[in-house]
Amino acid sequence: MTVPIAIIGTGIAGLSAAHALQTAGHTVHLFDKSRGSGGRMSSKRSEAGNLDMGAQYFTARDRRFVEEVQRWQAKGWASEWEPHLYNHKHGQLTPSPDEQTRWVGSPRMSAITRGLLGKSHVTFSCRITDLIKGEAHWHLQDADGQDHGPFSHVIIATPAPQATALLAVAPKLASMVASVKMDPTWALALAFETPLATKMDGCFVQDSPLDWLARNSSKPGRDNQPDTWVLHATSAWSRQNLDLPKEAVIEQLHGAFAELMHFPTPAPIFTLAHRWLYARPATAHEWGALADSDLGLYACGDWCLSGRVEGAWLSGQDAARKLLEHLE
Template sequence: MNAPIAIIGTGIAGLSAAQALHAAGHDVELFDKSRGSGGRMASKRSDAGSLDLGAQYFTARDRRFVEVVQQWQNRGWAETWAPELYNSQAGQLSPSPDEQVRWVGAPRMSAISRALLGALPVHFSCRITEVFRGGSHWSLQDADGNSHGPFSHVIVATPAPQASALLACAPKLAGVAASVVMEPTWAVALAFDTPLDTRVEGCFIQDSPLDWVARNRSKPGRDNHPDTWVLHASSAWSRQHLDLAKETVIEHLHGAFAELIGCAVPAPSFTLAHRWLYARPAQAHQWGALADADLGLYACGDWCLSGRVEGAWLSGQDAARRLLEHLA
């Protein structure tokens, strides 16, 4: 009986690798510090319904990812989203239609990660703090001091700053991960009992603390009431205000939203703030995935490629492919 393969992180990269390895007949065991799967594609259940606080949508350009997204659509996990798009510059709103096909999970972003996870064995609320090798096998230690293993291989599928610590057994890989700069993003959700009188459903913003707003009800399968909006602060603003109290962040971004949206904005009936410490890599890379095949240690994530959902999925595929090639 072969030992299973450990995968740390159940975002799109980790789930992509897990799916590929499972399809090839290998046992996998997943670990995540959160209470659910999806990483930055997770949705948060709230008193105002389900909210996509992280990735707002995704695009598909690579042929392999295009095919997979079409499968997701056929299975009812994903749908296209065609919002009325605007641009805001120097306080001026202007329509900004484009030809880009945008995808979202249905009826919420986390539908995709839940479906990909399926019945695979997973440990949630389990933060792995150390990956170590004993003899010919790997073991993992969690924040509560529990040990997990033995495992034949380990794939680290977490944001780069967290991955570098878990890759300590392979200093070269740890160094590469440590060199990646990841940008933070403050996300705020606002709900209004009376729908806002605006045609805006998505808006790219310059010259503001905000760089994106989206109207939740414009996405397929979402609740119409209340009228919920998700606001993302710019990386620069988020970096400068990283340790601000959530209430103050909500106040600032609500104010910026009211200035920008071009209609009366009443006091929201519900507010929520979430800080994504590692929202996106500051620049794209071409690594695909990181591998020390002799050791049996791998790393993948959006930071290995484009920083997009597509990059995360492709990176997970690449990690699985390299592992399988080494086994062949």
Template sequence: MSTPIAIIGTGMAGLSAGQALVEAGLEVRFFEKSRGSGGRMASKRSDVGSLDLGAQYFTARDRRFADAVQQWRDRGWVAPWKPSLYQWSAGGLSPSADEQVRWVGTPRMSAVSRALLGALPVEFSCRITEVFRGDQYWHLQDAEGRSHGPFSHVIIATPAPQAANLLAAAPKLASVAAGVTMEPTWSVALGFEQPLDTPLEGCFVQDSPLDWIARTGSKPGRESRPDSWVLHASNDWTRHNLDLPKEQVIEALHGTFAELIGCVVPSPSFALAHRWLYARPGGPHQWGALADGDRGLYACGDWCSSGRVEGAWLSGQEAARRLVSYLQ
């Protein structure tokens, strides 16, 4: 029996790498600090149905990713989302003409990660704090002091600041990851008993505490009642209000939403807030993935590429390709 490969993180990058390695005939084992897979593509169950609090949709520009997305569509994991799209700038709303195809998981964003993970071995609620090498193999230590291993290789598929800490055994890679800036985002969900009187289903927002607005019920497979909305604060507003209590975040962003939506907005019957400390990289990079083949240590994530869902998937594929190539 072969020694498995450890993959830390079950977001899109980690799952992409794992899928590619399994297709190459290798054994993998996942570790995830959260209770479910998906990372920023995770969905949250709530009193108003499932909510996509992180990634709202994704696009497919690279041919390889477009082919993968088409396979996901054929399997019923994703569907195109064609919202009534607007933009808000200079104090006013206007339609946003856009031919771009936007994809969402069905019936929730996390459907993609759950399908990709399938029956592969994973330990949820297991936060890895250290990656260390013995005489021959890699071992992991979690926050509870437990040791996991042995592993022939390790792929770290976490946000850059977390990856930098776990890459201590490869200082050059750790230095690269430590130099990546990740932007935070406050996400707020609001539910209303009566549908808001607006045709708007998605909106890009400029020069405002908000950055994005989406009507959950407009996405394929979602429940339409009650009328639920997801608001993303801008990175700049989030940085300045990073430690604001959730109740105050909800109040501030609800107020901004009410001012720009163009219709009467009552008090919500449901509200929650979630803070993404590492929502997106501060800028694109061209590494694809980080690799130390001699040590058997790799890192991948959207921060190694374009910063999008597509970038995360491509980065995972690249990490797997480099690992497999080193073995050949």
């Protein structure tokens, strides 16, 4: 009987590692504390349609990732987004066109992780709290005290603060991961009955509690929803207001949005606030993925590299490569 490899986390990093290992002929079992895949690439179903509350778009620079994104596009999971982009600085709104190719999941961001998950063996709504190393194999324990295993190797593909706790069995890795600081982000979705009178689809914001806003409904495949917008607060504002009640977050960020628009905005017909406690790493690293090959324990995620979707995917590839090299 083949002993499977456990992967904790079904964001881009975990699914990237899973795909590489399955392609090499290995069996994997994925775990996630959420009810569905995607992590920060997930989308929120709402009465205003599917909303990308986390990652807003992604770019591809590394040749390997460019090829992967082309594969996603061919499968209909990803599309190019060509937004009218603006900058908002010192109260001035100016067009900010560039040559950058921006990609989004289609018809929602989570289409990509859904596609990558495919028919993989996965247990959702399962928070792994402990890793137990036996003589030959690993066992995982969840928050309800349930035991999962045996597994030959374990890949941890969660945000760094959650990975630190699981890496207690590998103190050297745990201390490296503990040094990673991750920034929070408050996200707010607004929907309007009548489309706002602006050409803007996306805006990089300075001198405001907001640092990004996007017309979610301008993305490919989202045309059957009202005029929806997703706003991201700055890391500094989010940290200062980490425990602010959602009603107050909605009020303050909606106020900042209205101020920025330079014309009277109507009352939204729908609002939704979501707090990403670990939205992005505060600094970039060059780790690729972390490994204790003797233990058969690996860690990957966007925090191992650039904090970008591409970084998460490359980190998952690196974790799988290191594991496969150790098996040779």
